[in-house]
Amino acid sequence: MPPKGRIVVNEAYCKGCELCVGACPQNVLGLAADHITAKGYHPATLISEGCTGCGICGIICPEAAITIYREKTGVVRATS
Amino acid sequence: MDMIDNDTETLVYSRPNSLTDVSTHYCPGCTHGIAHRLIAEVIDEMNIREKMIGVASVGCSVFAYNYFNFDFVQAPHGRAPAMATGVKRVLPEKVVMTYQGDGDMASIGMAEIVHAATRGENITVFFINNTNYGMTGGQMAPTTLPGQKTTSSQNGRDVETQGYPIRAAELLSQLDGSSYVVRRSLNDPKNIRLAKKAIRMAFEVQLRGLGFSMIEFLSICPTNWGMSASASMTWLENNMIPYYPLGDYKVHPAVAEIKI
Ligand SMILES: Cc1ncc(C[n+]2csc(CCOP(=O)(O)OP(=O)(O)O)c2C)c(N)n1
Numbered sequence: 164m165p166p167k168g169r170i171v172v173n174e175a176y177c178k179g180c181e182l183c184v185g186a187c188p189q190n191v192l193g194l195a196a197d198h199i200t201a202k203g204y205h206p207a208t209l210i211s212e213g214c215t216g217c218g219i220c221g222i223i224c225p226e227a228a229i230t231i232y233r234e235k236t237g238v239v240r241a242t243s
Numbered sequence: 244m245d246m247i248d249n250d251t252e253t254l255v256y257s258r259p260n261s262l263t264d265v266s267t268h269y270c271p272g273c274t275h276g277i278a279h280r281l282i283a284e285v286i287d288e289m290n291i292r293e294k295m296i297g298v299a300s301v302g303c304s305v306f307a308y309n310y311f312n313f314d315f316v317q318a319p320h321g322r323a324p325a326m327a328t329g330v331k332r333v334l335p336e337k338v339v340m341t342y343q344g345d346g347d348m349a350s351i352g353m354a355e356i357v358h359a360a361t362r363g364e365n366i367t368v369f370f371i372n373n374t375n376y377g378m379t380g381g382q383m384a385p386t387t388l389p390g391q392k393t394t395s396s397q398n399g400r401d402v403e404t405q406g407y408p409i410r411a412a413e414l415l416s417q418l419d420g421s422s423y424v425v426r427r428s429l430n431d432p433k434n435i436r437l438a439k440k441a442i443r444m445a446f447e448v449q450l451r452g453l454g455f456s457m458i459e460f461l462s463i464c465p466t467n468w469g470m471s472a473s474a475s476m477t478w479l480e481n482n483m484i485p486y487y488p489l490g491d492y493k494v495h496p497a498v499a500e501i502k503i
């Protein structure tokens with residue numbers, strides 16, 4: 164079983180640049196088509212199951228808008 | 244940080260404390276944001292936020308002082324290394340960084356950067372090479388590539404009349420006063436990780452009193468390049484990296500001994 168993760172996108176910062184969408188190895192990111200942020204952008208969001216909490220989207224995000232969590236398994240994983 | 248570890252989840256990543264809770268004015272996808280974020284992460288990890296003094300320059304990053312969560316001053320166009328020299332000499336226990344674009348550092352400020360480097364000032368310079376003057380509308384910079392179209396080289400940069408690009412890292416590495424001069428790229432996760440490591444090294448150099456450090460970051464300006472952020476990253480990879488090879492151009496022997 165791959166690790167399970169989730170992300171929280173802070174919409175005060177996200178500008179919908181889509182760099183995370185292109186970088187996500189699981190292809191689970193997209194832009195939310197149903198709403199816009201206060202600045203007028205469609206923000207990034209998880210569009211399907213399968214986030215592993217790998218952290219890649221956080222590495223490319225120019226706005227430091229993404230908080231990333233990974234579910235704990237029996238073994239405690241090191242944080243990066 | 245908006246949340247910490249709990250019983251069921253590990254916090255993998257959250258916004259660094261060395262950034263303020265302010266949304267930047269940078270365009271979507273602009274790598275100024277990635278550079279800011281990496282610098283802030285390293286400052287958090289090294290626990291040196293209270294020691295930091297930044298010197299902002301003129302260009303899109305003119306408001307950097309609003310985004311970094313530590314003391315800042317703002318220098319006239321190109322003069323950040325001169326101002327940083329004064330700040331560091333008066334407050335040697337502080338960690339002093341400048342943050343400059345290519346128009347700022349490699350054009351109007353070329354004298355200041357060269358002389359700060361050759362004096363071996365114990366400061367750290369972050370240099371954003373996005374091949375144009377972003378703030379003023381995408382004019383040709385010293386770093387604009389041969390043939391590259393900008394608002395002031397509309398047929399493409401013609402080296403016969405407009406000269407060749409300046410490779411700032413190579414140039415500064417030739418000065419005996421410089422200690423750590425490297426080029427990194429902000430185009431993909433692997434290169435971004437390497438860029439972060441170099442920022443760590445540059446601050447270690449300064450903390451050990453080993454002298455002048457400079458990191459050139461290959462960067463994008465999607466707005467003035469007229470491309471999406473991801474297309475800009477590809478353009479950077481295909482056009483900038485071949486002309487501006489990534490690597491370590493100056494690593495003083497004393498710096499080479501630092502293990503991080
Ligand atoms: C003395 C002076 N000359 C010219 C200008 C106009 N000016 C403002 S920003 C800029 C260039 C900025 O380009 P760069 O340093 O590459 O930064 P970027 O905006 O691309 O991040 C210029 C020429 C100025 N503000 N002050």
Ligand code: SF4
Pocket residue numbers: 168169170186187188189190191192213214215216217218219220221231
């Ligand atoms: S943490 Fe990894 S898998 Fe999850 S959304 Fe971000 S890049 Fe994709």
Ligand code: SF4
Pocket residue numbers: 268269270273274275303373377378463464465466467
């Ligand atoms: S104009 Fe270019 S350098 Fe300036 S914020 Fe926009 S993308 Fe970034």
